[in-house]
Amino acid sequence: MRLVFAGTPEVALPALDALLKSDHEVAAVVTRPDAPVGRGRHLAASPVAERAEQAGLEILKPAKARDPGFLDRLRAIAPDCCPVVAYGALLPRAALDIPRHGWVNLHFSVLPAWRGAAPVQHAVLHGDDVTGASTFEIEESLDSGPVYGVLTEPVRPRDTSGDLFERLARSGAELLVSTLDGIAAGTLEPRPQPAEGVSLAPKLTVDDARVDWTAPAVRVDRLVRACTPAPGAWTTFRDTRVKLGPVLPVPDAEPLPPGALRTAGGRALVGTGTHPVELGEVRPQGKRPMPAADWLRGARPADDERMG
Structure with missing residues (x-):
């Protein structure tokens, strides 16, 4: 299939690398605009943008995914499917309708558990013994689309979110490629998420990260x-x-x-x-x-x- 990959942080790189080595064609990437970093607050490209530049891919950096110029360019590229890993922005219906096989997200939880921006952090915070990753078709509502595939991963007693992200990024990359293989072959259909077991994982802020020493x-x-x-x-x-x-x-x-x-x-x-x-x-x-x-x-x- 002809793909446009959407992702931004380092955790998305294993998936992009796996797709570049697959039988699919990565025609372009979509990533967040350059952002200020470091003490000097100089603008820097995202890790996905840097890797895409190394690979010689076209890079799209829309300020918003509803921007007419971005939508026109996406239509011109004519992807069959748009795989997504931690892109970091909401996708409007106008964008979702462009690829004939939709946008397929790799999400780092076993859905419907931990829908939202910080599933790995919440799995560690709440003491989960097992988490995982899911591939699903993106809808306009939050992480609620039908699921193509799932893998599980134990949460080790001393795991940090960084440790868990590292393992899930690698195994999730394989899951994403196999999901796209199944879609291309016509052998894989998504299944609706269960209505029970929904939990939300909002982004953890700096205020959330302050330690309360009166807690256990x-x-x-x-x-x-x-x-x-x-x-x-x-x-x-x-x-x-x-x-x-x-x-x-x-x-x-x-x-x-x-x-x-x-x-x-x-x-x-x-x-x-x-x-x-x-x-x-x-x-x-x-x-x-x-x-x-x-x-x-x-x-x-x-x-x-x-x-x-």
Whole structure:
């Protein structure tokens, strides 16, 4: 089939690479416009745009998918199908109607669980034992279209969202190619999603990523892992922000008040609503990441000082 691939972040690259190696023709890619990055806030192309440029593909960067110029160009390319992985923008009916086999999304959950922008983060945050990926036909409503294929993936006890994304991006790329193969062969038909089991996964914001030290240790652990690498868990200490890497619950440690800091056996511990957690890597505002124990030795917190 003749394809136009839509995607933006790094997690979409395994799927694009797999399609470029497949029997299908990738005629162009659609990605989000260049965005400011880094401290200098200079404009940079998306990872998908960079990979597409390396492959010599036409790159479309509409500000909105309803832009007439974009729709006209998409019609001119005349794709049979448009595979999508983390594109990051809503698609209007005018765009959805162009390819004869529609737009097929690779979504990182077992639908109808975790519809929305952050399915992997919510799977980690809520302590799911198993998640996965689904390919489905995009409709105008949120992640509700009929499903072509599904795979499952265990969530390991120490997985961060980044860890899980890495595995799902690889296995999901294979699922997407096999889905398109089945559509091209006429051997695969999508099935409606179950009406039961719907859950929503809205984007986790920076405010969502702030650690509440009065929460149980298991909740703190899940939040930090869910927000690693993005949007990045954080707390405050002495009125400045401190970013946190994954923590480790220590159920056999002596209890500490929520947010209280102690050093024990070379470990940096923080109190929660239950037992303490051990800090891993921390990044004080304006500084480089460092081992938490080194940071704590330099900070020398008083007994009554608290994080958060």
